Amino acid sequence: MPTIEIKGMRCGHCAASVTTALSAIDGISEVNISLEKSEATFSQSKDVPMATIKKAIASIGFEVVN
Numbered sequence: 320m321p322t323i324e325i326k327g328m329r330c331g332h333c334a335a336s337v338t339t340a341l342s343a344i345d346g347i348s349e350v351n352i353s354l355e356k357s358e359a360t361f362s363q364s365k366d367v368p369m370a371t372i373k374k375a376i377a378s379i380g381f382e383v384v385n
Contacts, residue, residue: 346366
């Protein structure tokens with residue numbers, strides 16, 4: 320499962336927003352958020368460009384660190 324570090328997540332609402340944004344991307348499923356590590360892990364059924372993931376996260380006010 321790919322893991323990305325996300326800057327700015329602090330609460331359950333943040334985690335829910337990131338989960339929704341990532342789940343809306345075609346090819347991404349099973350999103351899991353760790354607020355403690357500021358990370359999201361997810362499954363991919365097809366290759367999703369990192370630029371697509373970064374754009375989705377940025378659109379809700381967060382930033383992909385790696």
